[in-house]
Amino acid sequence: MQNKNVHSDQRYVDGLAQNDTAIINAIYKNFVPKVIGYIRKNSGSEAQAQDLIQEVLMVIYDQAHQQDLKLTCPFDAYFFLLCKRKWFNQLKKKRLQKVTINEEIVSEHKEADQFAFETAIFEEKQSLFNDMFKKLGKACQDLLKVVFELDDMKKTAEKLDISYAYARKKKSLCIGQLTELIQASPKYEQLK
Amino acid sequence: MDADTYLLFEDYLDGRLSDEEKRMFEARLTSDAEFQNSFTTYKKLNAFGKHTIGKAKEREAFRQNLAKVANDYARNKPTTISKIRQLRPWQYAAAATVLVLIAISYFQFFAIPTYDDYREFSPISISVRGTESTSELLQQAQSAYNNENFEAAAVAFTRLRNAGEGSPEILLYNAIALTESDEEETAAELYEELMNGDSVYAEEAIWYAALNRLKQEKHSLAKELFKKVPSTSPHYRKAQKLQKKL
Numbered sequence: 283m284q285n286k287n288v289h290s291d292q293r294y295v296d297g298l299a300q301n302d303t304a305i306i307n308a309i310y311k312n313f314v315p316k317v318i319g320y321i322r323k324n325s326g327s328e329a330q331a332q333d334l335i336q337e338v339l340m341v342i343y344d345q346a347h348q349q350d351l352k353l354t355c356p357f358d359a360y361f362f363l364l365c366k367r368k369w370f371n372q373l374k375k376k377r378l379q380k381v382t383i384n385e386e387i388v389s390e391h392k393e394a395d396q397f398a399f400e401t402a403i404f405e406e407k408q409s410l411f412n413d414m415f416k417k418l419g420k421a422c423q424d425l426l427k428v429v430f431e432l433d434d435m436k437k438t439a440e441k442l443d444i445s446y447a448y449a450r451k452k453k454s455l456c457i458g459q460l461t462e463l464i465q466a467s468p469k470y471e472q473l474k
Numbered sequence: 475m476d477a478d479t480y481l482l483f484e485d486y487l488d489g490r491l492s493d494e495e496k497r498m499f500e501a502r503l504t505s506d507a508e509f510q511n512s513f514t515t516y517k518k519l520n521a522f523g524k525h526t527i528g529k530a531k532e533r534e535a536f537r538q539n540l541a542k543v544a545n546d547y548a549r550n551k552p553t554t555i556s557k558i559r560q561l562r563p564w565q566y567a568a569a570a571t572v573l574v575l576i577a578i579s580y581f582q583f584f585a586i587p588t589y590d591d592y593r594e595f596s597p598i599s600i601s602v603r604g605t606e607s608t609s610e611l612l613q614q615a616q617s618a619y620n621n622e623n624f625e626a627a628a629v630a631f632t633r634l635r636n637a638g639e640g641s642p643e644i645l646l647y648n649a650i651a652l653t654e655s656d657e658e659e660t661a662a663e664l665y666e667e668l669m670n671g672d673s674v675y676a677e678e679a680i681w682y683a684a685l686n687r688l689k690q691e692k693h694s695l696a697k698e699l700f701k702k703v704p705s706t707s708p709h710y711r712k713a714q715k716l717q718k719k720l
Contacts, residue, residue: 301536303543310547329718332548336540336694343536347529348521411522430527451481457523458480461515474511 291357298339299346309339313358317365326369334372338364341405349404359394364401406473414463422456429453475512483516541694545586587719589689592712593654595622600643608639619647624654642673646682653686661686681709684716693720 297305314335321331338361345351353360415423425442429449432438439449464470485491486499503510526533597620600612615630631648645664652661665683668675684699697720703713 298536301532301539303539306540306543307547310543314547328548332544336537336544339540340537343533344525347525348518407518408522408526411519412526426523427527430523433524433528450484451477454480454484455477457516457519458475458477458483460519461475461480461512464515464519465512 287354288352289354289356291355292353294357294361295342295346295351295353298343301343306339309357309361313361316358316362320362320366321369324369325373330372331369334365334368338368341401341408344408345401345404351401353397355391355393355397359391360397360401363391363394363398367398367402403473406469410464410467410469410473411460414460414467417463418456418460422459425452426456426460475509479509479512480516483513486513487517487520537694538692545693586693587688587716589685592685592688592716598647600647608634608637611637612639612644615644615647615651619651622654624651627651628655628657642668642671642675646675646679649679649686650682653682653689658686658690677704677707680704681707681713684713688716688720696720 294305294309296302298309317335318328318331321334322328326334341364342351342361415426418426428441429435429438432441435449435453436446438453439446442449444452482499486496491499503513598616600616611630611634615627615634618624618627618630628648628651631644631651634644635648645668649661649664649668652658652664662683665679665686668679669683670676680699680702684696684703687693687696687699697717700713700717700720703709707713
């Protein structure tokens with residue numbers, strides 16, 4: 283998908299990544315009412331819709347920072363689909379099985395489907411990474427916190443009073459351990 | 475994968491491999507699925523850590539900004555009027571009454587709550603089996619607190635804790651005194667310490683930590699904390715109401 287022409291709506295993704303208030307306002311003005319309307323029509327309240335929208339925008343922000351997210355479809359279709367999927371999953375989790383969503387969770391935009399799918403997988407992975415990070419030993423957690431906070435291995439080595447080579451080795455071992463914890467989790471297979 | 479392979483991943487990502495080593499690494503990525511899977515996860519974890527840990531402050535600023543825009547949006551949402559028709563005088567009177575009632579309930583139910591609406595104050599009396607000097611400090615802290623001289627109370631409580639009297643009770647009142655004297659960030663650290671502990675004050679600390687964030691108008695942080703107030707707490711109902719309003 284990276285080879286295709288980037289859509290002009292990429293400005294919304296970039297704006298979110300840069301915490302640009304004008305863009306966030308524009309998203310609320312242009313795209314949020316439709317999502318709130320949809321959720322209210324499908325057994326939800328405005329407050330539930332508001333929370334869900336904030337979670338979705340947070341995921342787009344995270345994905346834009348960690349991956350090269352380049353939209354080739356309209357933001358409206360992508361965002362609406364993401365919110366719909368998330369709402370559908372929340373209803374499923376609450377076992378509100380009597381509730382039926384009147385339409386299929388697909389969009390007329392095939393590309394939007396693909397982007398929304400990738401973002402949903404990204405979100406699941408983030409939650410898996412978070413869970414597994416907490417399972418790491420305390421020494422590794424502490425080391426990785428310093429490594430990422432300082433983002434400089436020389437400074438990390440100085441702060442921890444260890445050699446530069448040893449700091450790099452420890453970092454690679456700790457991320458290696460985390461890699462193995464993740465690969466061993468049942469959820470990993472589904473997300474691959 | 476073994477330790478050397480993980481270090482190799484690190485070397486590749488840091489651009490420390492020679493052209494030949496890099497070529498071999500990339501060839502292995504295409505031929506060895508296990509190697510490729512591990513490397514992909516390793517690389518994603520690196521990006522995850524750099525962003526969620528390394529850029530935690532920026533991420534929090536974004537979250538706050540988002541909450542603010544959402545709040546503004548919810549308050550200023552445009553309403554649509556579909557039809558205009560002439561009203562009779564009694565209808566005006568009825569409409570005016572309804573409007574007044576709506577306005578009252580709006581302010582009661584939907585206005586953004588503030589710290590001052592919920593701050594409660596009751597005098598305290600703590601006893602410790604300390605030395606003479608700590609007992610004196612405790613007296614000072616307590617009387618300053620009970621006279622609502624919170625800055626002095628915060629100073630005395632902090633000195634008391636530095637002198638080794640760090641009971642959870644003292645920690646809690648020190649934190650409340652800090653909240654009251656506009657030292658919310660320092661207070662937040664103390665509440666955090668209490669919440670992570672297993673003392674009887676851990677539950678109480680959640681409520682006060684939430685009020686502390688409310689005072690700072692950090693509404694999403696406050697909301698999350700209000701949600702955590704357990705149903706066994708005397709503040710549970712207030713906390714539920716507040717988190718819904720936020």
